[in-house]
Amino acid sequence: MTLAQVLQGYGLDGMPVAVALLCLFVIVLARSHLTYWAGRGVARGARYEGEHRHGPAWWQRTVDRTARLTSTPAARRGVALVHRWGPVAVTVAYVTVGVQTAVFAAAGLVRMPYLRFTLASLPGAVAWAVIWGTVGIGAVWGALNLATGSPWGLVVLGAVLAAVAAGVITAARRRTTAPAEAAAVDEPASSGSR
Structure with missing residues (x-):
């Protein structure tokens, strides 16, 4: 053996x-x-x-x-x-x-x-x-097996992954543009008071 x-x-x-x-x-x-x-x-x-x-x-x-x-x-x-x-x-x-x-x-x-x-x-x-x-990996593999068991499951899995990626990208962009927009709004007010 x-x-x-x-x-x-x-x-x-x-x-x-x-x-x-x-x-x-x-x-x-x-x-x-x-x-x-x-x-x-x-x-x-x-x-x-x-x-x-x-x-x-x-x-x-x-x-x-x-x-x-x-x-x-x-x-x-x-x-x-x-x-x-x-x-x-x-x-x-x-x-x-x-x-x-x-x-x-x-x-x-x-x-x-x-x-x-x-x-x-x-x-x-x-x-x-x-x-x-124990439970976590089993649940992930079970969900993947269910999703890939049929063509529609694969389509749904792809859509979920695309939605998650879009959400992460949108949140990251909001975090980076919010401080820049706040600085741009404050700058004209401060330059006018000089």
Whole structure:
């Protein structure tokens, strides 16, 4: 009996379920910790910039972009959750949709101690891996199999993907044009008062 025969039928595409769950656990833990350290880097860079107020033009553009990103509603919501709930917000964020990245980055922004963040991450990462390694992936593959089982299912799947892409593009354009339009409206008023 070969190793492939032994592994066949044990889990997802021949992979034992325990190995799949461990892989998902490591992936989500790496993602959350990288996001945490990115938040810590932003906090440190902002503190440095506030103290020194100098640097090349590319650095100033980076600081401006980072300030815009950290002032988004999602970032403010993440910081508020971390301030209110602390490590519990980090644990619960793993099983939510829409605030995961904001909470992980906010934990870094408010400089939550790394050991506390890690201890809060472990149960959340386990829950995320179990949910996606069992029910989540099964639901996604089931939906794809149903959609691709008939030509009409494939058409509906394509339409849904196109609608999602259009929504994402529209939202991104609105976010980028709204500040520019606000600046254009304010500029003539300020130039007339000089």
